Each structure stands twice: as C-alpha cells, then as structure tokens.
Amino acid sequence: MEIDLQDIRKYFGSVKANDGINMQLKGGHIYGLLGENGAGKSTLMKILSGYQPPDSGQILLDESPSKFDSPAQALKSGIGMLYQEPLDFPPFKIIDNYLLGKDNRLRLDYKTVEAELMEFSSRYNFNLDVQAFIDSLSLGERQQLELVRLLAGGAQVLILDEPTTGISAEQKELLFDSIRILAHEEGKTIILVSHKLDEVQELCDHAFVLRKGKLVGEINIPCSNESLVEMMFGQIPERSDRSPQIKDKAMLKIHDLTISTYRMQIESINLEIKSGEVFGLAGLEGSGQELLMQTIAGLIKPAKGKIFLDGVDMTGWSYHRVRDELTAYVPAGRLEAGLVSGLSITEHVVLAEPEHAFFVDWKASREDSEKRIVEYQIVGTPGTMADELSGGNQQRLLFALLNNPLKLVMLEHPTRGLDVQSTNYIWEKLYSRRNDGTAILFMSADLDEIIERSDRIAVFSGGIMSRVVDAKSTNVDELGHLIGGRE
C-alpha cells in the first residue's frame, strides 16, 4: 500500500510535535524512522495509526484521502501498529487474545480461528502454542502474537515501535526475517521506529530522519552512520572557548562497574571525574548512559565493581544516603520524577532542604523560595503549584531546588525544552558551582550541548561505553562513529 503524508501538523500547546511533515512510502519497502526523543516520531506514528488526529494535513492511502477516529478504524483501512508494550491480556490464553476484538459473535469459532492462527504463525516461522497463557510467554512471543493479530486484521502497513527492546537475539533474528518476508515477498509497507542505527542499517531500505517536528532528511540504506547522525543532530556549531576549572582531585571514581538490568547489561565501566570537571555522556536514548547515572545516584544497585565519591567507597549505598553525601540527581521526568503535582514551589523548597525542623517555618521558607524564584528566573510565585508552571519553568524549578554546596551533580537532559537564553543561564549557574569543586556529570540528547558544555565526553552505544574523548578536539564525525557503536 502506498502512503502519502501531506503537511501533517500537530501542536501541543506551544510545542510543535509535528510541523508540516511530508512523506511518501511505497509497498514492498522497509522504512526506518529515526530521530532523537522529542523529534516527533511517536506523534507522527500515532497519527498514522489512528490513535490521535492531526491538527491539519492529510493522509492519502493509495491516493485516496483517509481519516481515522480510532486504531481499529485504521486497521480496517490496513494500518496496524505494533506497540512497545504488546496490547494483550496476560491472564488469557493466546487463542482467546487472538479472538478478542476479532470475533464479535456470541459463539466463538475456535476451530477456524485456530487453523488461521496456525497458518499465520507457520508462514513466518513463529512457534505459538495457542493454548499457552500470555503471562507464560516472553516479550518476543507476545510480539509475534500481536503481529499475527494485526496481519489477520488485514494490515497492509505495519508500524513497529522499537520492536527489539527487551527481546532476545534469536527472537530479533526471527522478527527481522519475518519483516523481510512481509515486505519483500508480500509487498507490505513496513515502518520501523528506532533509536538503534545498527538495526536500521541491517533491516531498512530507506530512512527518514525527523528533528524538532520536521522531516530533515531521507536517505537510501546502506549509508554511513555518520550521515544518519548528522541528519539526526544537525550541524554542530564550533565549540566556544571556555577555560576549564578542573582541579587536581578525583571527585568520582568508578572502578570495573557492571550494571545488570532486565533490559541491558553494562560491563566493566572505568571512569574518573575530577573536581570541577564537566563530563558529558552522549549516545542515543536508552544506550545505557542513564543507567550509569542512576547507578551512581544509588537508584540501581550495581552487580559488580566499586564507586568512590571524594575518596569514600559508596558502592551499594541507598539513594538517600548518596544524596546526603552532597550529591544531587536531576532526572528528566519533571512531573513524573522530580517534582510533585499539587505541591507549591515553597513546599518543594522545604522538602528539598537538607535540614529539617519538626515544624515548618512557612514564613522563612516563602522568603527563601522568593529568593530562588528570582535567582532562577522562574515565572511564578511561592504559592504556585509545580503543575501550573510551564515546562521550562518546571525545569528551572528543578535547578532551584539544588542545594549548596554539592560535590557531584548528575543531570539528565538538563536544558530540554528551554530556550537559548535560559539554557545559557542554567549553565552559567552550573559553571559557578565549579569554584567549590563540584563535579558535573550530565547526559543529553543534544550533541551541540554535549560538545559545547563538556570538558570530556564518553559515548554510550548499546550498553558499551566508548573511550573518553576531549570535547575541545572532537567533532561530529568522531562522535557519530562512536554513537553508531564503531571504534
């Protein structure tokens, strides 16, 4: 099926998630859709799969304009989406799941349906036991079931959202083989949404790259990883000259650290960050950099290795204990992780203070908040609720909550959603902490920011940390190489 997306626009408040996207996709091809978090991939795919309507623009399917009010309607028109988390009912059997939403008669026709299910699964070499319960299946098997369900529903276009996250290498191979059959033999249109350049290189024929809500490029595959990286991140301006304030004292030392989560294994990280240093972690979303940071912060227990802060072994300490040692962790989640909806700025300030009396001195706290509001240029009053602030002001509030002094600050996407001026301002504030010897460790999806702000940089790719590079002498080519996972 041919798809023609014409000038698709979707705004959320002042955020232009999709800002006039035009795209043509043909049957029989596998397309990669690339872009960093917030580039607008999910929004575009949700529009195409009927999950949400666009504000303006048109979707043409085989040259006829189409409009969907729901994913079910989109599937009727031939568009199916495979979500990261399969939409199934764990307490049910495979066959019941398959029947759900498919057969709406009173009496269920198990026999025919079972035959149909078997036929589909053998065509793509899936090994599905129709009587098995969903909760006994692996994520990969649940994905296969979902795929079969979409195909049986008549999908001619399949959107796969990060389909390889959390599945085994074998299942990934099986999935890729079936995708190739679907596209190249059966003429279906496949869209692979992914962060992983290697997978896009391996599977796709053509890639579209989105950045800040716009289609910034398309390219036939195979191509070099660097050209993809350059499209994803754009031209990187020259790094401005700035005097480092690195002191001759190791603030954070990581020795042979192994992190093991159900999604990813990160082996033997060795790293030393000096007092007053700004260290940037680059890499595509979910490559392991946030796991390293969360492990240092005490949110994840390391499987092996040691972490020293200012000479003290703090391996395996709880988050609160690490925090009491004058560290701060600023997550990217804002209202999900970091701020509390329904609490005022003052209440946040009181909570974040290191020392607490039994009774809260509200008057003094309000005055303190007032000061921080001025200092961090937050548009709000001490009584303003965190959820009433705009995104940028929420970000500024997170910084206003940082205490003084600190030995180590860990930041996830510190300036996401801020304008240039606020970004500069926040970084000036952070730089001023270097005089006290604060070490700054941050990750960002923005290569500009990584190169501009760091003293040194390490790149994560698929759970592996690259060698450490000097920010002054590196360039996009080198980082692109590393992001793609090649030395």
Add this chain to the structure above:
Amino acid sequence: MSARRLFTYAWPAVPIIAALLFTAALLVIFDASPLESLVAIFQGAFGDQSKTLSVMAFWVPLTLCSIGLLITFTAGLWNIGIEGQIIMGSIAASWVALKIDAPDPLQVPLELIMAMLAGAFWGALSAVLKTRGKVHEIFSGLALNNLAIILTNYLISGPWQPPEGGTFRGTQPFADAALLPRFADSRFSPISLAITLVAIGMVYVTLRGTFWGLKLKSLGKNPFSSFLLGVASERETILAMMFCGALAGLGGSIRVLSWFDSLRQSISGGIGFLALLVVMLANYRILYVPFITFFFSAILNGSITLQLRTQLHSSIGGILTGVMVLFVLLFGDSRIFKFFKKEDINERT
C-alpha cells in the same frame, strides 16, 4: 468572578441537596411523606436532651476515625483496615478493663493508651505488609478486619464470656471505675469530647504545620518524586498507618467505654467504613470533617425514631448518607473545577 467564587464555595452543598432529593423520591415511592420523615429524623436526633447526647456520643469515635483517615489519605493510603484498628482498640481497652485493676486515676488512661497502641499495631501490620510484602493495603486491611472480628467473637464466646454463660453477645459489663464518666445517664462522655477536640487540633497542625505532614502530602501525590526529593517512603507509610490506627483504636475504646459498657459483637458499628465516606466527602479539608460527622451522626441516630414513628426501616438514614457520598463522587469537583480552569486560561490570554 464573584459568582464563580460563590459557586465554588456552594459546590459542596450540591450533592447534599441532590441526595436529599433522591431520598425524598425514594420515600415517595414507599408512600411516605418526605417532609414528615425529615421532621421525624430531626426530632429523633435533637428531640430531647438524651437524643442530642446520643448524637454527640456517636460523633466522638466517628470523628476520631475520620481525622485519622485524613492522615492516611493524605499519604495516598487506602486504610480500609480502619475497622480492624477500631476493633483491636476496643479489645485492648476491654482487656485492661476486665483484667487489670489499676489505681483509680490510672485505670481509664491506661485503657485508652493500650487501645491506641493496639490500633497502631494493627495499622503497622498493614503498612509493613505493603512496604515489605507488596500487599496492597486494601487487601491486607480487609483480611485484618476479619481477623479482628473473629478475635472479638472468640473472646466474647470463650475466655471473656460472662459467668452466667456465653450468649455470643458480649462480655459482662465493666466496673464503673473502668468506664469513662458519662454525662447525665447518657452514653456521652465529656472527656471523650475534650480528647476529640485536642485530636482535631493535633491533626490540623500536623497536616498544616509540620514537616512530617508535608512529607505525607508529597508522598500521597507522587511517591517517586517524593523519594527523589528525599522522603523515606517506607518509614512515613508505616508512621501514617500507625497514627491513623492509634486514633481508630482510641475511637474503639470510646465505643466500649462510653457508648457500650462491655465488649460486644460488631463493636465498631461500621463507623470505620462510615469514616471512609466522611473523608471522601470532606476531600482532605479537615475543617469540614467535624461538621460532616455531626451531620451523619444526626441522620443515623434520627433514623431510629423514624422507624418507630413510621413503618420505614431505620436504614433509610444509611441510604441517605450512602447516596450522598455517591453523589459527591459523581459530581466530583475535579470535573467542575477543570471546567472553570479552562475559563481561567481564556481570561488570561
């Protein structure tokens, strides 16, 4: 602006009026006059001194439980186990009353303190099951409620049965010195009123003025962000449940020491569940609580007279309160406030 403000303040009255209308319609269907019934309920509640005192005596433990629940609700906990905490409090108070013969000025305080400890312990069980065992407090609460009921039944039919033989109805009456001093032959004890007023003040200050109260509020709204901001969720969860359990246990002891004079079957009379409804109606606003509990207490006590006068069952009072809560949840202010918020934004831009 002023019209909207008026509307905002008057809003809580809307579900109450709706519930009254609904109950009135129900009465009409059963061929009773709504007005007459209302008068009967009112006279049943406030017709003479003893009736008014009875309303007050019911109000005391109900209010104690409700303000206790304010603490757990603020922390985001569904303390369904409050019934069990009330019962454990009444059992502990009964144990002291029956088995311990303390010198006079200490007897009753000892009963009250033991009741608070027992209630706090029962609450802590629920909390630890949640933080350590990942059992939701609703389920552990229900289980612990049943355990407490079974324990009561065992005690009154077994070891604590009256000497004349077990009737499965209650223990023998406690000695006068073991009971709370009651006012004018009623079930109402002025001391319990004083305790309740102090407790209301304490909970008010805790929620408004203490750092612990702020931590609970934060925990209830976003546990993960609170954790990141330094709130120790396990400790605060256990403390909140114990705080509520202690107040519920105190309420339970007042049930045995002033409303009754012995440990009875279904000693709580369902005030724990009723308190849950009160708190939903009050929606975190502590200053509403004493009034709502008073209203509930009056309706429920007045309904007894309604039954005597008309042929209607006294459960009509329960229906009225239940329906009222349903209406509150139905008209839940969230929707209406959202509506106004939209207007706000339009005004600003």
